[in-house]
Structures are given as structure tokens and as C-alpha cells.
Amino acid sequence: MTYLDAILQKRRSIRKYTEEIISMDKIEEIINAGIWAPTACNLQAYRFIYIEDRSLFEKITKAGSAHFLANCKQAILVLYKKRTDNTEYSDNILSAGAVIQSMLLKASELDIGACWVCNLPMKKVMRKIFNISNRYNPVSLITLGFPANERKEVKRKYTVSEVLYINKYTGGGGY
Numbered sequence: 765m766t767y768l769d770a771i772l773q774k775r776r777s778i779r780k781y782t783e784e785i786i787s788m789d790k791i792e793e794i795i796n797a798g799i800w801a802p803t804a805c806n807l808q809a810y811r812f813i814y815i816e817d818r819s820l821f822e823k824i825t826k827a828g829s830a831h832f833l834a835n836c837k838q839a840i841l842v843l844y845k846k847r848t849d850n851t852e853y854s855d856n857i858l859s860a861g862a863v864i865q866s867m868l869l870k871a872s873e874l875d876i877g878a879c880w881v882c883n884l885p886m887k888k889v890m891r892k893i894f895n896i897s898n899r900y901n902p903v904s905l906i907t908l909g910f911p912a913n914e915r916k917e918v919k920r921k922y923t924v925s926e927v928l929y930i931n932k933y934t935g936g937g938g939y
């Protein structure tokens with residue numbers, strides 16, 4: 765197995781963390797991994813809010829986010845340039861996704877547990893809580909912490925041969 769394969773397979777969504785706090789230099793390493801991701805038109809229009817204030821986790825949980833956030837101590841909120849135009853909107857969301865995946869892989873390499881969270885309060889509520897300018901969209905939150913349990917294997921639904929077609933899609937009606 766190559767080094768990259770090992771990192772890819774080790775990465776799992778981790779939602780329970782120990783009390784140990786991740787140092788700021790590791791947080792910065794994770795953000796730096798995001799900065800090296802590809803972005804549409806090389807826009808690099810991301811911003812990151814590092815969250816360590818417990819009252820903010822309580823606020824977003826009360827406002828309707830995923831429940832496990834109430835017990836989080838550290839997270840990074842990923843923002844990306846706001847666009848309402850359809851094409852640019854999807855380009856920007858895809859770019860933010862590439863940034864987030866790079867950050868998750870870096871966390872995995874550092875033995876830090878992370879979870880990609882989209883189940884967040886409405887954007888206008890997020891803007892208010894985190895003082896986000898109208899020029900950025902809060903795209904996703906990445907929760908972080910040292911894993912409290914062994915990483916569970918989450919089986920994949922398909923093998924490569926079940927989802928791969930050559931030259932034309934010949935798979936019929938859908939999944």
C-alpha cells in the first residue's frame with residue numbers, strides 16, 4: 765500500500781474526541797493543506813475561522829446544528845467567496861470541497877480526528893454568530909480533536925468495477 769493509500773483509508777469521520785487540545789501549529793498545518801488545494805480559476809477565495817470558544821459551539825447546536833458539536837472543543841469553519849450566479853456558485857462550492865478534503869487528509873496524517881459537517885444553522889444565523897461578511901458563504905465546518913475511540917471501518921458500497929464505465933455510460937437508470 766502506498767503512503768497516500770494508507771492516509772486515504774485511515775481517514776474516517778471522527779465525532780468523539782479526547783480532552784487533549786490540538787496545538788495551534790497543527791491547526792495551521794491543516795489550514796495550509798487546504799490552501800494547496802485546487803480552486804476554480806485559481807481564485808483561492810477561502811477564509812478560515814478557527815473556533816475554540818465553547819460558547820460558540822453551544823450557540824450553533826442550539827440554533828440547529830448536528831448534536832455532537834455541543835461536545836466539540838475545536839473546529840475550523842470554511843468560508844468561500846459568495847456567488848449567486850449558478851455556474852460560479854457551483855465552482856465555488858466545489859473549490860471549497862477540494863479545500864476541505866485536503867484538510868481532512870492532513871488531519872488524518874497527523875492522527876487528528878475530524879468530521880466534515882454541513883448540518884449547520886441557516887446561513888444568516890451563521891453570519892450573525894461568526895460575524896461573517898456578506899462577501900463570503902459559510903460552506904462547512906470541520907470539527908477536530910484526538911479520536912476517543914478506534915477509527916471504525918465504514919465499508920464502501922461499491923468496488924471500482926461496479927461504478928466504472930468505458931467511453932459511455934451503460935449503467936441504466938441510476939443507483
Ligand SMILES: Cc1cc2nc3c(=O)[nH]c(=O)nc-3n(C[C@H](O)[C@H](O)[C@H](O)COP(=O)(O)O)c2cc1C
Pocket residue numbers: 775776777778779830879880881882883884918
Ligand atoms: C458534504 C458532506 C457533508 C457532511 N455533513 C455531515 C454532517 O452534517 N454531520 C455528520 O456527522 N457527518 C457529516 N458528513 C460526514 C459523512 O457522514 C461521512 O463522510 C460518511 O458517513 C462516510 O464516513 P467516513 O467519512 O468515515 O468514511 C458529511 C460529509 C460530507 C462529504
